[in-house]
Amino acid sequence: MRHAIALLLLAAACDHGERHYTGFVEGEARILRAEVTGRVLEVAFAEGQAVAADAVVARLDDADMQAKLRSKAQELAVVTADIATAEERVALVRSTWERTLAASDADLRQATTTASVAERTPARVRPPSKTAWPIVRALRWFTTASG
Numbered sequence: 001m002r003h004a005i006a007l008l009l010l011a012a013a014c015d016h017g018e019r020h021y022t023g024f025v026e027g028e029a030r031i032l033r034a035e036v037t038g039r040v041l042e043v044a045f046a047e048g049q050a051v052a053a054d055a056v057v058a059r060l061d062d063a064d065m066q067a068k069l070r071s072k073a074q075e076l077a078v079v080t081a082d083i084a085t086a087e088e089r090v091a092l093v094r095s096t097w098e099r100t101l102a103a104s105d106a107d108l109r110q111a112t113t114t115a116s117v118a119e120r121t122p123a124r125v126r127p128p129s130k131t132a133w134p135i136v137r138a139l140r141w142f143t144t145a146s147g
Helices: 002-014 063-124 130-146
Strands: 040-043 058-060
Antiparallel strands (some): 040 058
Protein backbone atom coordinates (compact mmCIF):
# COMPACT_ATOMS: atom_id res chain seq x y z
CA MET A 1 0.00 0.00 0.00
CA ARG A 2 2.92 2.24 0.57
CA HIS A 3 3.89 2.02 -3.04
CA ALA A 4 0.39 2.92 -4.15
CA ILE A 5 0.32 6.10 -2.10
CA ALA A 6 3.72 7.09 -3.42
CA LEU A 7 2.50 6.63 -6.97
CA LEU A 8 -0.58 8.73 -6.29
CA LEU A 9 1.51 11.51 -4.79
CA LEU A 10 3.90 11.38 -7.71
CA ALA A 11 1.01 11.49 -10.18
CA ALA A 12 -0.60 14.42 -8.35
CA ALA A 13 2.67 16.33 -8.37
CA CYS A 14 3.13 15.86 -12.11
CA ASP A 15 -0.43 16.86 -13.02
CA HIS A 16 -0.56 20.58 -13.79
CA GLY A 17 -4.21 20.47 -14.88
CA GLU A 18 -3.44 19.99 -18.56
CA ARG A 19 -3.47 16.67 -20.18
CA HIS A 20 -1.36 15.91 -23.19
CA TYR A 21 -1.89 13.02 -25.52
CA THR A 22 0.39 11.76 -28.21
CA GLY A 23 -0.62 10.13 -31.49
CA PHE A 24 -2.04 11.13 -34.87
CA VAL A 25 -5.41 11.85 -36.44
CA GLU A 26 -6.54 10.04 -39.55
CA GLY A 27 -8.78 11.85 -42.00
CA GLU A 28 -10.33 11.10 -45.34
CA ALA A 29 -9.54 13.39 -48.24
CA ARG A 30 -11.60 13.52 -51.44
CA ILE A 31 -10.78 15.22 -54.70
CA LEU A 32 -13.71 16.83 -56.44
CA ARG A 33 -13.92 17.31 -60.19
CA ALA A 34 -16.70 18.79 -62.26
CA GLU A 35 -18.20 16.73 -65.05
CA VAL A 36 -18.14 19.80 -67.28
CA THR A 37 -15.83 22.75 -67.57
CA GLY A 38 -16.95 26.22 -66.65
CA ARG A 39 -16.37 29.26 -64.53
CA VAL A 40 -17.11 28.77 -60.80
CA LEU A 41 -19.73 31.27 -59.64
CA GLU A 42 -20.13 30.17 -56.03
CA VAL A 43 -18.51 27.70 -53.60
CA ALA A 44 -20.93 26.55 -50.88
CA PHE A 45 -18.40 25.11 -48.40
CA ALA A 46 -15.12 26.27 -46.84
CA GLU A 47 -11.95 24.20 -47.07
CA GLY A 48 -11.92 21.42 -44.50
CA GLN A 49 -15.65 21.70 -43.81
CA ALA A 50 -17.68 18.48 -43.74
CA VAL A 51 -19.84 17.98 -46.81
CA ALA A 52 -22.85 15.68 -47.14
CA ALA A 53 -22.77 13.02 -49.83
CA ASP A 54 -25.36 14.62 -52.13
CA ALA A 55 -24.58 18.26 -51.42
CA VAL A 56 -23.90 20.78 -54.19
CA VAL A 57 -20.35 21.95 -53.56
CA ALA A 58 -20.10 24.67 -56.18
CA ARG A 59 -22.27 26.37 -58.79
CA LEU A 60 -20.86 26.82 -62.28
CA ASP A 61 -21.71 29.47 -64.87
CA ASP A 62 -23.89 27.64 -67.40
CA ALA A 63 -24.17 30.45 -69.97
CA ASP A 64 -21.76 28.66 -72.32
CA MET A 65 -23.70 25.39 -72.00
CA GLN A 66 -27.02 27.21 -72.56
CA ALA A 67 -25.61 28.76 -75.76
CA LYS A 68 -24.49 25.32 -76.97
CA LEU A 69 -27.91 23.92 -76.10
CA ARG A 70 -29.68 26.65 -78.11
CA SER A 71 -27.31 26.01 -81.04
CA LYS A 72 -28.05 22.26 -80.96
CA ALA A 73 -31.78 22.97 -80.78
CA GLN A 74 -31.50 25.10 -83.93
CA GLU A 75 -29.49 22.35 -85.65
CA LEU A 76 -32.20 19.87 -84.68
CA ALA A 77 -34.87 22.15 -86.16
CA VAL A 78 -32.93 22.41 -89.44
CA VAL A 79 -32.44 18.65 -89.64
CA THR A 80 -36.11 18.06 -88.84
CA ALA A 81 -37.10 20.44 -91.65
CA ASP A 82 -34.71 18.64 -94.01
CA ILE A 83 -36.32 15.33 -93.11
CA ALA A 84 -39.80 16.75 -93.74
CA THR A 85 -38.67 18.10 -97.13
CA ALA A 86 -37.16 14.73 -98.05
CA GLU A 87 -40.37 12.95 -97.04
CA GLU A 88 -42.40 15.33 -99.22
CA ARG A 89 -40.07 14.64 -102.14
CA VAL A 90 -40.44 10.89 -101.61
CA ALA A 91 -44.24 11.28 -101.58
CA LEU A 92 -44.12 13.36 -104.79
CA VAL A 93 -41.85 10.85 -106.54
CA ARG A 94 -44.08 7.97 -105.36
CA SER A 95 -47.20 9.75 -106.65
CA THR A 96 -45.56 10.55 -109.99
CA TRP A 97 -44.31 7.00 -110.30
CA GLU A 98 -47.77 5.58 -109.56
CA ARG A 99 -49.39 7.84 -112.19
CA THR A 100 -46.71 6.93 -114.73
CA LEU A 101 -47.18 3.24 -113.96
CA ALA A 102 -50.96 3.54 -114.33
CA ALA A 103 -50.56 5.35 -117.68
CA SER A 104 -48.08 2.71 -118.86
CA ASP A 105 -50.51 -0.05 -117.81
CA ALA A 106 -53.30 1.69 -119.78
CA ASP A 107 -51.01 2.02 -122.83
CA LEU A 108 -50.13 -1.67 -122.55
CA ARG A 109 -53.80 -2.69 -122.31
CA GLN A 110 -54.64 -0.53 -125.33
CA ALA A 111 -51.74 -1.98 -127.35
CA THR A 112 -52.75 -5.51 -126.34
CA THR A 113 -56.34 -4.85 -127.38
CA THR A 114 -55.22 -3.31 -130.67
CA ALA A 115 -52.96 -6.29 -131.36
CA SER A 116 -55.76 -8.71 -130.51
CA VAL A 117 -58.17 -6.89 -132.83
CA ALA A 118 -55.54 -6.77 -135.55
CA GLU A 119 -54.96 -10.52 -135.22
CA ARG A 120 -58.70 -11.27 -135.54
CA THR A 121 -59.41 -8.82 -138.38
CA PRO A 122 -57.63 -10.65 -141.25
CA ALA A 123 -59.57 -13.79 -140.47
CA ARG A 124 -62.96 -12.02 -140.77
CA VAL A 125 -62.39 -9.44 -143.50
CA ARG A 126 -60.26 -10.00 -146.50
CA PRO A 127 -59.17 -7.19 -148.75
CA PRO A 128 -61.24 -7.02 -151.94
CA SER A 129 -59.83 -8.68 -155.01
CA LYS A 130 -59.17 -6.79 -158.25
CA THR A 131 -62.49 -7.83 -159.69
CA ALA A 132 -64.38 -6.61 -156.63
CA TRP A 133 -63.08 -3.01 -156.78
CA PRO A 134 -65.86 -1.73 -158.96
CA ILE A 135 -68.42 -3.09 -156.50
CA VAL A 136 -66.57 -1.50 -153.53
CA ARG A 137 -66.53 1.87 -155.32
CA ALA A 138 -70.22 1.61 -156.05
CA LEU A 139 -71.01 0.82 -152.41
CA ARG A 140 -68.94 3.77 -151.21
CA TRP A 141 -70.73 6.08 -153.66
CA PHE A 142 -74.07 4.71 -152.62
CA THR A 143 -73.39 5.18 -148.87
CA THR A 144 -72.12 8.75 -149.34
CA ALA A 145 -74.94 9.70 -151.70
CA SER A 146 -77.67 8.32 -149.44
CA GLY A 147 -76.11 9.54 -146.17
